[in-house]
Amino acid sequence: MATIELQQVEKKFGEVYAVKPMDLTIRDGEFLVLLGPSGCGKTTTLRMISGLEAVTAGRILLNGRDVTWAHPSDRDIAFVFQFFALYPHLSARQNIAFPLQAQGESRQTIDRRIKEVSQLLRIEHLLHLRPGALSGGDQQRVALARALVRRPAAFLMDEPLGALDAEFRESMRAEIKRLHLDQHATSVYVTHDQIEAMAMGDRIVVMSSAVVQQVGTPAEVYHNPRSLFVARFIGSPGMNLIPGDYADGMVNLPGGNCYPVPPIWQRSLHNQMARAGRIILGFRPEAAQISSDGPLHAEVYAADLHGSYNMLHLSLDGKDILHARASRQEHFPIGTKLRFDLHPEWVRFFNADTELAYDCEVAS
């Protein structure tokens, strides 16, 4: 059980930042997901927490103890690698016993703990095999067992499902989540898959190009993205983002569209920006409501059938594409001109220059 605190932690490789100074507190028993595109510094962050990579500045506290310069073996943190990193010359049992041997546990204790953990992960029948003889999913189970068996203060997992087939991923995802609910160990989980992050995380840390963009629950990062990057990155498809001009409570959008700023936003926008200026309007596909008296008009560019709903690709001016969700029953042939409105509580506005979201005093 542990809380982990990063204070202004940064990592530079030469002159290049892999992680820019970041503050983060990982709560006791929390399942925290580090999410971001390739190369944004997720692995580096994890490696700094584990001690495999030295920080170039900042402090790392584990349960209040400064471990910034502690050796990895002195941190009591387990690490699950993307490609499992099971020792190929040892059997599954020896792999799992390895961390216990480092702690100098007795034979009986080792046997008992291996038994417990292999029952938990259902790998008892595989213990005599070498990693090379195991399937990807079983290798991952053994890797998890090796991490679990020593009952560490915290678990770090670097894309543990990245090397698995799609079908395995889903079931292993559920399994890891179950393990977490059982054990309630502080966990940091790295992924670049936003669906995985939304499904698993108690909180999500969204990173991009070495910077933490937002920290929040899945609902927070989905509904209230703090920046354009988060808005685009979370959700599939991401949030619709339309550049426009704001003036006198109206937003002028491409294609001659004019969107009246909803009342709940009026005062907030008024306080946060000049009377007129560039602005970016954002809304999720499900915030669009097709109705003949809506203020916005668009042309249907394409439509995807998703079974339980239809995803419309709309175009305001024949160029940029928006996504809007329509019910299963509504069919719109390509080229149809339609009008739609936006659910006022689900509309978001972003500063066109800083790319950051404007706060709404009422909406949350």
Place this chain on the structure above:
Amino acid sequence: MAAQSPAAPRLPVNFSTRVDEVSSRARLARFIRVVVVIAVAIIMLIPVTWMTLTAFKSRPDAVAVPPKIFFQPTLEGFVSLLTDRRQLTTEQIAEEQKRTDLTWIDQLALSRGQVITGPSDYPQRLLNSIIVAGVSTVFSVGLGLLSAYSFSRFSIAGAGDLLFFILSTRMLPPVVVTIPLFLMYRALGIYDTHFGLILLYTVFNLSFSVWLLKGFIDEIPREYEEAALVDGYTRLQAFRKIVLPQSLTGIAATTVFCLIFAWNEYAFALMLSADRARTAPPSIPSVLGTGGIESAAIAAGSLGFLIPVVIVTFALRKYLLRGVTFGAIRQ
């Protein structure tokens, strides 16, 4: 094969491959492969076989034209290899023949008109070879492993230049430096010592072993060691428990190469040793002896020289044949 009556219950089909059911094309391909392998093996083995045969031939048989394949085997060659002898006059021979206390070895020498004056220094030379080659191999592989690991795992300032420098010690023909080395060794008092040869062979092999082992260690994913580090081991323990077992193949290959080099080295051994530390390669030709070429003795000496390397290579064959990583990191 008895024909089965239609009424009999059908036996389950056995799908194991039967020779009489393999297609004739496949059998032909297999036949050709076997023939090629045998042919190559024969070509490779002829010199060794010839040497072995010659070692057991008498002097006339050894130089006979056309060469004899069937002959009366004798240990003459081995006796001349392992002993120092003196040529006798006809009277002395007659005198010697009257003696009754002669061993079969003495008689063998006598049959060629010689008397044995003492053991030869071949066993000592072979022992020198074993000491020099063995110890230098242990050092070059051991030191090479540690430096290869460091080059592979740590960021070392100027690592590329250092590696090039290490390799550059190999870029000049060894013979070029024998004279300067000879003078240096004399000045340092390590001329004709085991230490001198071991030092030279170690340094010479080190470049090779660092490069070869670095390749093998680079192949071992860092994650293995990192996993060991977070599992609670120090770097040295991780090296011993993870890197070492995984690089056995590389260590075995490097050992064999270093050993063969140190074992076969001729030029330096000739220049830098005289008597105390002289190894086998420069001494075998000196068996050439008085009064004609002792082909059988040379062959016997070469045969004895071959055996230790064969034993080591054979002992390490398990590791030489095994793949670099036994289980891939993914699967």
